[in-house]
Amino acid sequence: MVTHFHYTKSRERLGICIKKINYCRFSQTSKDEKIRIVNELLQQLGLTACADTRVGEANASEMTQENTRGISGGERRRLSMAIQLLANPRLLFCDEVTSGLDAHSALKIVQVLKDYAESSGSTVVLSIHQPRPEIYQLLSGVGNLVLLSFGRVVYDGPMAEALPWMESLGYERCPAHMNPLDYLLDLTTIDYSSAATERLSRKRCANIGASWEERSCRSSSTKHLTTIHLNNTGMAAEPLSTLSTLLASSSQIVTYSNTSDRPAPNSSLGILQCHGTKRPGLSAQISTLIRRGWKNEIRSNIAVALFILSVMLGIILGFLFSGLAIRFQDISSISSMCFMTVVAQPAIILFMGIMSESRTIPVFEQEYKEALYSPLVYLISDIVVFAPAVLFSGFGQLNRS
Numbered sequence: 001m002v003t004h005f006h007y008t009k010s011r012e013r014l015g016i017c018i019k020k021i022n023y024c025r026f027s028q029t030s031k032d033e034k035i036r037i038v039n040e041l042l043q044q045l046g047l048t049a050c051a052d053t054r055v056g057e058a059n060a061s062e063m064t065q066e067n068t069r070g071i072s073g074g075e076r077r078r079l080s081m082a083i084q085l086l087a088n089p090r091l092l093f094c095d096e097v098t099s100g101l102d103a104h105s106a107l108k109i110v111q112v113l114k115d116y117a118e119s120s121g122s123t124v125v126l127s128i129h130q131p132r133p134e135i136y137q138l139l140s141g142v143g144n145l146v147l148l149s150f151g152r153v154v155y156d157g158p159m160a161e162a163l164p165w166m167e168s169l170g171y172e173r174c175p176a177h178m179n180p181l182d183y184l185l186d187l188t189t190i191d192y193s194s195a196a197t198e199r200l201s202r203k204r205c206a207n208i209g210a211s212w213e214e215r216s217c218r219s220s221s222t223k224h225l226t227t228i229h230l231n232n233t234g235m236a237a238e239p240l241s242t243l244s245t246l247l248a249s250s251s252q253i254v255t256y257s258n259t260s261d262r263p264a265p266n267s268s269l270g271i272l273q274c275h276g277t278k279r280p281g282l283s284a285q286i287s288t289l290i291r292r293g294w295k296n297e298i299r300s301n302i303a304v305a306l307f308i309l310s311v312m313l314g315i316i317l318g319f320l321f322s323g324l325a326i327r328f329q330d331i332s333s334i335s336s337m338c339f340m341t342v343v344a345q346p347a348i349i350l351f352m353g354i355m356s357e358s359r360t361i362p363v364f365e366q367e368y369k370e371a372l373y374s375p376l377v378y379l380i381s382d383i384v385v386f387a388p389a390v391l392f393s394g395f396g397q398l399n400r401s
Contacts, residue, residue, distance in 0.1 A: 008292065
């Protein structure tokens with residue numbers, strides 16, 4: 001999952017990604033068009049209601065939730081997915097993006113990912129728990145299905161032919177009221193409820209795997225992949241010819257494959273097909289990071305309180321030690337002033353920095369891996385963000401002499 005600043009709002013998070021730091025492909029897009037893209041992406045992913053809500057902390061405690069608790073876990077996952085969609089990756093991994101969502105929202109997310117794969121020609125790898133039947137229907141007409149049982153491929157072919165294949169092996173027809181994916185999962189999963197059921201289910205899985213190995217029908221031309229991982233034990237991202245070697249720890253996987261090389265003309269995610277050639281300059285990156293840093297510090301009650309405390313301490317020290325001169329009787333007061341100025345007051349600013357860096361470092365590491373900006377840009381912007389606290393804290397001491 002993408003790491004977020006606690007005090008950044010959802011709309012701002014996407015705005016920063018699309019404006020100046022991220023993705024040179026938006027460099028030639030107008031400001032109004034960027035706003036439209038962000039709003040439409042929020043609408044499609046069901047984030048409109050929380051667009052102006054702080055992202056918050058994922059695991060905020062009872063004591064801190066008033067200040068740091070923000071959008072829900074499901075909304076945070078969808079926001080992470082929106083950020084990655086803006087990057088227009090050729091290969092997109094989505095790990096449990098529908099977990100914690102209601103059935104309608106889960107179906108909508110899968111539809112968005114399917115539209116994105118079709119419109120961009122990209123590969124989408126999606127792990128998902130308990131997909132509803134409509135998700136199977138959404139992908140079955142255009143996709144391939146790969147079933148694995150403990151790393152062994154037991155089916156690899158058109159999704160619509162999976163049930164007939166199981167019937168040809170002598171297994172009963174999938175009940176009309178049952179989700180086909182749940183039925184396939186039951187057939188290829190070992191039942192540990194008792195020794196007898198475990199023995200029978202192991203034999204069944206072995207027979208299905210052996211039968212499939214006799215039938216050589218794997219396609220090596222699959223280009224676009226969406227993987228539905230049914231029991232959270234592994235993921236896949238390679239062509240189907242190497243899938244079994246990469247998923248030794250996996251159990252069941254459903255694969256959607258789109259063989260069309262041309263983007264869908266009426267795709268709802270055509271808004272992302274923007275292209276530019278010039279990456280934002282150094283000054284644009286620094287200014288954007290500075291604005292983001294200041295917004296987060298201002299919205300943090302603790303940071304604001306520490307800043308006020310630092311300024312007040314500087315004013316108090318200025319009054320207490322005003323009028324000192326280089327005299328023998330003032331040596332003790334001068335030494336006390338030096339201690340408070342050099343040690344005590346900077347400790348508050350240091351604490352502010354440590355508290356802030358604990359939140360910003362994970363975001364920086366993630367954005368640096370994505371080559372959005374250099375460490376120098378981050379360092380310069382960080383220094384500028386904390387400069388007011390350092391300057392104003394000593395303001396009250398300027399006239400102490």
